[in-house]
Amino acid sequence: MKGAELVLQVLQQHGVDTIFGYPGGAIMPIYDALYQSNVKHYLCRHEQGGAFSAIGYARASGKVGVCMATSGPGATNLITSLADAMLDSVPVVAITGQVSQAVMGSDAFQEIDVLGLSLAVTKHSFMVRSVDELAATLHEAFAIAKSGRPGPVLVDIPKDVQLAEIAYHREPATAAKAAAIYTSLANAGKARALIAAAKKPMAYIGGGVHMAGAMTQLQQFLAANPMPSVTTLKGMGSVAKDNAHYLGMLGMHGTQAANLAVQQCDLLICLGARFDDRVTGNLQKFAPHARVIHVDIDPAEINKVRFADAALLGDMKQILPAISAGTDCAEWLSHCAQLKQQHGWRYDHPGERIYAPLMLKQLSERMPDNSVVCCDVGQHQMWVAQHMRFSSPRNHLSSGGLGTMGFGLPAAIGAKLARPQDTVITVSGDGSFMMNVQELATIKRFRLPVKIVIVDNQRLGMVKQWQQLFFNERYSETDLSDNPDFVALAAAFAIPGHCITRKDEVESALEAMFTWPGPYLLHVCIDDKDNVWPLVPPGAANEEMITEAKA
Amino acid sequence: MNHVLNITTTNTPAVVERLLQVTRYRGYELAGLQLTPRSDANSLNITLTVSGDKPIHLLTSQLHKLYDVQQLELVSAELAVLSA
């Protein structure tokens, strides 16, 4: 068989039945092999969209997402999405065609040094020099993508390698196995002592817990060691909905209760999170009274930005039970419960216009169980994190580390293909939506019943908010009031839609959207003046939140 | 402060770029680089000297994660004292 066919054989060996991509000269042999393959290829309309779909697929399912592109412009179009997968630790394998080795290094047509480009945005990358290495390299790529702290892996395959003949004997996929996770419980005793002694313990939960498959162990840990908990953007949905001590998201747009409690705690138990600057605010002033227990699979995260009094490396599933010590902090728990009550969200927004937080709360209550919500980036993204509840981080896909506008729509395509039984909703902004709007064509072609909610403030709202607060209300290039008519735009892709402007239209519009069997676009017009609160201003400590009343 | 790292890597085309990219991105300056293929030609012995004000573990922990790095040893005397 040819190298190109071998690629598809190996993909199938890894259980891959869905891939996203876009053809071109240097990857034509693989597309030719696809023509008669059982692997289902979904044609995106921009490689960035295809790779985001692979990310959405991976994040919604826990499997490795696969995308493909041709050399040169096809490969460069993948870069942003690979960076997104890198910063959010998403297992993705990207396969790119490369010009033939005979002309490599001669500035051939559509030749770009993709391996060189990949260094900053992948966990690892390969250039395949011979068809004899092809299968082993692909096995390695899968092993690396999903092992340890997951991440994107790129495999660049020159056209001559795709065309070369090879006698293929199916080798076991385990031939290339990544280093087994090494779990060190050496500091477990120290961690237990810290937990047992803490008067004000706090669990700070990131995306690493669910990625480790440790959701059950987390609930058990929180039950055996009652303590308040907060999550990062990526960790949302990790704490069971019935856990009364959960305080919400922390950080720049976190809840007041979460931020205040973290600032007051005397022990911070960081589980699969990394003290990102959007979480800590002013690092020197972050959780100033807290000793720290840090559990992670990536040794490089330990002591990277915050010193850990006890660090535990490895498999979260083993570590959580090993550090359980029992807590005795009734007073602290009731103090935190009081903070939560005192600073609860208010939805009694005056006037007729739609208040996005309330609309999203209604959406959250109305959406079927286990729906997946894919966000874009900006104010609407923060409102989703604040006002919607999720039963698993796999149900809330939001571009965290890279904060990439254009993520939502293509990620929803991937999520829908990964979980066809579940409802998939994109919540996008009028700015972000336009960044990968071409993927409406993908939705049209495959009749994917994705529900699209556009929160339209006619602005690059998040940037506008900063201009208002920190740049003297000089609104440089953030006005989008001449955006196209989104309902008409959807109609051009045979997607029905509806536009609402008043609060009293919300319930029936959501009902209509969910009742409609196919894809649907709901255009929600809101006031361009609405902002996201609370907000920790740059350089401030997390307790110095600006709230709506103070603004 | 200079730090000397003795590194064994697989002999793959981009490996030196990877080491240098991580070194630069994490905020250390290159102060020296020596490279010799081992007798089997499948791996390389690399001596990487870097300077920087940040603690060196912030660099070594990231270099360790490179898939091509087989062994990494910090040999600078300064650090031996620090980590003791």
Ligand SMILES: Cc1ncc(C[n+]2csc(CCOP(=O)(O)OP(=O)(O)O)c2C)c(N)n1
């Ligand atoms: C690709 C990209 N470019 C620029 C930005 C900077 N940015 C962050 S939020 C934002 C505004 C987003 O506007 P919109 O999608 O309408 O969301 P809103 O804040 O109005 O809810 C911008 C421009 C970004 N995050 N990603």
Ligand SMILES: [Mg+2]
């Ligand atoms: Mg907007």
